[in-house]
Amino acid sequence: MTSSLPPGSTIGIIGGGQLGRMLASAAARLGFRTLVLDPDADCPAAQLANELIQGTYDDAAALDRLAEASDVVTYEFENVPVEPLRAVAARRSVHPPIEALEVAQDRVVEKAFLNGIGIQTAPWRAVDDPQEIDHALLDLRGDCILKTRRLGYDGKGQATIVAGSTHEGVFESLGGVPAILEKKVPFEREISVIAARTESGDFAAFDPVENVHRMGILSRSTVPAAVGEDVAARAVAIARTITERLGYVGVIGVEFFVGTDGTLLVNEIAPRVHNSGHWTEAACTISQFEQHIRAVAGLPLGSAERHSDCVMENLIGSDVERVPALLREADTLLTLYGKREARAGRKMGHATRLSRGRGV
Amino acid sequence: MTSSLPPGSTIGIIGGGQLGRMLASAAARLGFRTLVLDPDADCPAAQLANELIQGTYDDAAALDRLAEASDVVTYEFENVPVEPLRAVAARRSVHPPIEALEVAQDRVVEKAFLNGIGIQTAPWRAVDDPQEIDHALLDLRGDCILKTRRLGYDGKGQATIVAGSTHEGVFESLGGVPAILEKKVPFEREISVIAARTESGDFAAFDPVENVHRMGILSRSTVPAAVGEDVAARAVAIARTITERLGYVGVIGVEFFVGTDGTLLVNEIAPRVHNSGHWTEAACTISQFEQHIRAVAGLPLGSAERHSDCVMENLIGSDVERVPALLREADTLLTLYGKREARAGRKMGHATRLSRGRGV
Numbered sequence: 001m002t003s004s005l006p007p008g009s010t011i012g013i014i015g016g017g018q019l020g021r022m023l024a025s026a027a028a029r030l031g032f033r034t035l036v037l038d039p040d041a042d043c044p045a046a047q048l049a050n051e052l053i054q055g056t057y058d059d060a061a062a063l064d065r066l067a068e069a070s071d072v073v074t075y076e077f078e079n080v081p082v083e084p085l086r087a088v089a090a091r092r093s094v095h096p097p098i099e100a101l102e103v104a105q106d107r108v109v110e111k112a113f114l115n116g117i118g119i120q121t122a123p124w125r126a127v128d129d130p131q132e133i134d135h136a137l138l139d140l141r142g143d144c145i146l147k148t149r150r151l152g153y154d155g156k157g158q159a160t161i162v163a164g165s166t167h168e169g170v171f172e173s174l175g176g177v178p179a180i181l182e183k184k185v186p187f188e189r190e191i192s193v194i195a196a197r198t199e200s201g202d203f204a205a206f207d208p209v210e211n212v213h214r215m216g217i218l219s220r221s222t223v224p225a226a227v228g229e230d231v232a233a234r235a236v237a238i239a240r241t242i243t244e245r246l247g248y249v250g251v252i253g254v255e256f257f258v259g260t261d262g263t264l265l266v267n268e269i270a271p272r273v274h275n276s277g278h279w280t281e282a283a284c285t286i287s288q289f290e291q292h293i294r295a296v297a298g299l300p301l302g303s304a305e306r307h308s309d310c311v312m313e314n315l316i317g318s319d320v321e322r323v324p325a326l327l328r329e330a331d332t333l334l335t336l337y338g339k340r341e342a343r344a345g346r347k348m349g350h351a352t353r354l355s356r357g358r359g360v
Numbered sequence: 361m362t363s364s365l366p367p368g369s370t371i372g373i374i375g376g377g378q379l380g381r382m383l384a385s386a387a388a389r390l391g392f393r394t395l396v397l398d399p400d401a402d403c404p405a406a407q408l409a410n411e412l413i414q415g416t417y418d419d420a421a422a423l424d425r426l427a428e429a430s431d432v433v434t435y436e437f438e439n440v441p442v443e444p445l446r447a448v449a450a451r452r453s454v455h456p457p458i459e460a461l462e463v464a465q466d467r468v469v470e471k472a473f474l475n476g477i478g479i480q481t482a483p484w485r486a487v488d489d490p491q492e493i494d495h496a497l498l499d500l501r502g503d504c505i506l507k508t509r510r511l512g513y514d515g516k517g518q519a520t521i522v523a524g525s526t527h528e529g530v531f532e533s534l535g536g537v538p539a540i541l542e543k544k545v546p547f548e549r550e551i552s553v554i555a556a557r558t559e560s561g562d563f564a565a566f567d568p569v570e571n572v573h574r575m576g577i578l579s580r581s582t583v584p585a586a587v588g589e590d591v592a593a594r595a596v597a598i599a600r601t602i603t604e605r606l607g608y609v610g611v612i613g614v615e616f617f618v619g620t621d622g623t624l625l626v627n628e629i630a631p632r633v634h635n636s637g638h639w640t641e642a643a644c645t646i647s648q649f650e651q652h653i654r655a656v657a658g659l660p661l662g663s664a665e666r667h668s669d670c671v672m673e674n675l676i677g678s679d680v681e682r683v684p685a686l687l688r689e690a691d692t693l694l695t696l697y698g699k700r701e702a703r704a705g706r707k708m709g710h711a712t713r714l715s716r717g718r719g720v
Contacts, residue, residue: 004684007680007683007696007698008698008700021388025385025388025389025408028381028385028407028408028698029385029694029695029696030694030696031683031696031697031698031709033407033698047388047393047410048385048388048408050407282645285642285690285691285692285693285714286693294687299687300687300688302687302690303690303691305690305691307667307668307714307716308667320367323367323391324364327654327659327660327662328660330645330662330663330665331645331663331665332645333645333646334389334390335389336367336389336390336391337391338367338368338388338391338393340368349391354645354667
């Protein structure tokens with residue numbers, strides 16, 4: 001059991017991207033110091049952290065220094081190598097738990113875990129070689145998506161297989177690695193729940209968010225999602241079940257497909273703060289970043305109520321050219337990540353436009 | 361004329377206390393880098409800034425490095441030595457202008473400036489030696505406060521002289537330095553206006569705040585202040601006049617005494633972000649810190665509207681013991697400054713409690 005960390009304690013963060021940067025900022029507001037592990041000395045999070053350890057995520061010596069100098073360790077992305085992290089966990093509390101990483105890192109493990117605790121997903125089959133695809137296609141019937149089991153993100157490592165067409169070379173095009181075939185399910189909208197759980201089992205969820213992706217990357221999140229109260233409540237209940245079964249500590253993002261009949265299928269879970277939760281910085285008193293820091297530091301969770309409705313837009317690549325116009329909008333909070341180069345597909349920042357009148 | 365700074369530019373900040381820390385955080389959100397000059401390598405702002413130059417505020421070499429490495433320079437406190445700063449201003453834009461520092465650093469200059477542009481203050485007399493006090497007391501009639509002209513803050517460097525009593529030793533007790541005798545004016549409440557002005561003359565003011573001091577230190581700020589719309593509008597108009605006459609760029613804090621008849625007397629002006637503006641972080645989309653960064657970086661000002669009413673409380677010295685309780689309050693945003701030692705009278709953090717229903 002982590003007792004609550006006093007101000008001045010150090011939170012180690014593995015990964016120094018924009019999520020780590022916003023975590024570092026939230027940690028500082030609560031009086032914590034931050035220590036970031038990242039290969040890049042000028043990464044977004046290092047610019048705000050108290051200190052940086054420059055190293056790769058499987059560098060045992062770097063991880064050892066991180067464990068030594070931190071009072072608790074967390075991470076900002078789900079592809080942290082698990083084995084090296086166990087040595088850290090042997091010395092310091094690591095939140096969220098390594099079990100959550102193991103589940104989130106492998107789409108087959110993830111789906112099996114979810115189905116095993118009674119949570120619906122799209123139908124799926126594990127596919128370890130091209131020959132298995134035919135059998136799986138027969139089972140699943142209809143259009144499918146072949147995805148690598150590991151290391152996919154933002155739509156990378158995926159290919160659609162249209163029913164009845166050839167899939168020659170598709171398996172190889174994804175690198176010839178173990179994969180999962182998922183049935184394409186019809187859905188009306190995509191939503192996500194950003195929730196937090198403490199070690200003592202307290203739970204709080206922000207209202208479900210409606211998400212629109214473009215080229216596989218989150219483009220826009222709208223709060224509230226256009227779903228009924230029952231759908232929203234079921235989505236939150238599913239997120240709660242997931243966190244309880246994982247003994248989860250921290251913020252989690254759970255993505256859903258919503259069917260026309262209100263059916264909820266979990267698409268994936270992210271054991272970390274989540275892009276579709278960035279709006280909480282602008283529309284809530286306590287952001288997802290502070291909520292995560294509170295949870296991993298053993299502090300009580302904040303309220304997840306919001307004071308405004310809002311729409312969050314990601315600024316990807318050349319979208320940063322819109323910054324001057326966004327700065328002229330009233331009620332828009334702009335956040336940039338301190339990245340020097342605006343490459344195509346690179347997340348450079350986000351903007352949350354508030355609309356009033358929720359009147360909580 | 362400062363053209364607008366592109367993301368990635370560096371903002372130099374003289375002074376690394378909590379105000380510099382919150383400025384650094386706001387600058388990072390807008391994609392700027394920050395460089396802080398402070399004598400203490402572990403000062404609150406250095407913990408969040410990209411870089412620190414360790415040095416005193418009159419260290420010519422340190423200031424030269426600051427000017428060299430910054431695209432624009434600002435400061436977080438009004439007692440920055442003016443002469444060394446001129447060398448910086450010769451190389452880089454310094455905002456707010458040095459003229460504002462000169463006015464704010466000397467209570468006699470400040471009062472003379474204000475009265476000279478038609479703004480009322482408490483009656484006052486300059487007092488350079490103890491003999492002048494008698495004459496000044498006769499002029500001002502009634503209880504007075506003797507204050508050092510320079511370097512007073514948080515109630516330091518002040519002594520009350522009750523009408524008819526002796527003032528022997530009082531002048532000497534303040535260090536025997538040039539002083540000002542101010543008449544104690546009856547007032548119903550203290551308010552402040554936090555306003556911002558850009559180089560091109562755009563102006564925006566947050567709603568007036570009502571302030572309560574304890575032992576000379578700001579204890580609590582309530583928004584909105586319990587004054588009529590006419591009083592609020594006059595206070596904002598006075599703040600605007602001050603910024604225009606100073607060619608001001610950045611955020612300014614203007615403190616007022618409000619008489620029972622609604623008379624407004626300016627108590628003092630602070631050419632910087634202001635403790636009584638901390639609530640803006642919690643109750644507005646754009647905080648005073650972002651507003652200041654926008655102004656000094658040549659970006660358009662944000663909206664100064666607030667989405668909630670609120671009360672901000674300073675956490676001074678042992679008040680930090682209330683942190684666990686404050687973390688349990690819904691709708692309270694807590695901000696700690698990263699100071700290791702909670703000495704008596706030291707500002708350790710603040711908490712803003714929101715109340716809804718303003719419904720802008």
